[in-house]
Amino acid sequence: MPPDSAAPPFQRLRHMALIGAVFAAIGVVQPFLPAYLALRGLNAEQVSLVLALGAAVRLLAGPAGGRLADALGDPRLLMALLAGTAVLAALGFGWAAGLAGFVVAQMALNIAMAPLTPLADALSLAAARRGGFDYGPVRAAGSILYMAMAVVTGWLAGRFGLGILPWLVAVALGAALLSILVLPRAPDRAARRGVRGGVLAALRLPGFARLLLLSGLIQSSHAAYYAFSSIHWGAVGHAPATIGLLWGLGVVGEIALFLFGQPVIRRLGPAGMAGLAASAGIVRWLGMGFTDWLPALVLLQTLHALSFGAQHLAAMHLIQRLVPPHLAGTAQSLHAALGVGLLMGAMTWLSGPLYAAWGSGVFTAMAVPCALALPLAATLRRAEPRGR
Structure with a gap:
């Protein structure tokens, strides 16, 4: 297939389709897999164990997939096999039974999906750089x-039950597979073959290791929300449709930030955006720990635009500035695995016993990593390249 020579709008649409399909699958799994596992007989500790083991395998699968994609130069075949x-x-979640069965299904899904999101981001950032379009609206399609x-x-789920979850995930991932198959070849494929580098080369980039820790602290603060908010909100009487709307509402502001946030990040820079994300996380998790009142949850959910979205934009913009093209897949996968996945897995595992003991108090505990991230965000300014 020839290199991508389409006009920027068509380039953008292709990458919007890819990221949109990948995030459609995540939009099923993240809010409802914990409740599905509970419905299938797992207790809170077992749910957190299944989720944490899935996060653990991502630590190896993500960087391995990213490094292989960089070595190949053209990641499309690898991404299609993974999808x-x-x-x-x-x-497999529909056929699994018992703790062991769900552990196997979760680990298989996470091994396959771990490289997909960072590689989709890496391809989109590279296309945006070549085509002169903004990455934000592409990522907004995912949201x-x-x-x-x-x-x-x-x-x-309210109409037919949570048993439909495996089929919905499979349909979304099938759409991701189709969108990968129609992606064009990047024009720099041949130039990237044989370029030396890898995990250590990416980790040695100035400021990159600091970014990994900062993203890990802020994004892992969402662990209890991802694992137990649906279960908790259902336990206090909110209907499945209401829970789905709450999760969807959390993304509305995020979409607005991705669509229109370019002037904001130009003004604040990655360091300022990271500080904004940490501050919003502190407010959000303290609020969720103290109330289940629906109007308050609606307001708190709008903070997802900052607690998640602002840090994601900060990380993507800094990676785009710091990382050379031949390390793009490796760096994106390291950010997803070590920067987010490592602490996310630990916090997810910890959330199970804390939720069993404290109930909604587990959300309050999530303010701690955001508080630790605040002073680190200020130091990130030293890693921002000048004059770019």
Whole structure:
């Protein structure tokens, strides 16, 4: 297939389709997999164990996939194989039984999906650099599809039961596979073959290791929310459709930030955006720890735009400035695995016993990593390249 020579709008649409499909699958899994596992007989500690083990395998699968993609120069075949495997793994949740069965299904799904999101981001950032378009609206497509699938899944689960979850995930991942197959070859494929580098080369980039820790602290503060908010909100009487709407609402502000946030990040820079994310996380998690009142939850959910979205934009912009093209897949996968996945897995595992002991108090505990991130965000300014 020839290199991508399409006009920027068509380039952007291709990458919007890819990221949108990947995040549609996440929009089913993230809000509702914990509740699905509980429905299938797992207790809170077992749910957190299954989720944490899935996060643990991502630590190896993500960087390995990113490094292989960089070595190949053209990651499309690898991504297609991973997407096809993820479809089968998603269907495996419908056939699994008992703790061991769900551990196997979760680990298979996470091994296949771990490289997909960072590689989709790396391809989109590279296309944006070549085509002269903004990455933000491309990533907004992922958030829109995430929100839509969260709302639709909540409605369908209320109508037909959570047993439909594996099929919805498989359909979304099938769409991701199709979108990968129509991606064009990047024009710099041949130039990237044989370029030396790897995990250590990426970690030695100035400021990159600091970014990994900062993203880990801020994004892992969402662990209890991802693992137990649906279970907790259902336990206090909120209907599945309401829970789906709450998850979808959390993404509305995030979408606005991705669509229109370019002037904001130009003004604040990655360090300022990271500080904003940490501050919003502190307010959000303290609030969720103290109330289950629906109007208050609606307000708190709008902070997702900052607690998650601002840090994601900060990380993507800094990676785009710091990382040379031949290390893009490796750096994105390291950020997803070590920067987010490592602490996310630890916090997810910890959330199970804390939720069993404290109930909604587990959300209050999530303010701690955000508080630790605040002073680190200020030091990130030293890593920002000058004059770019």
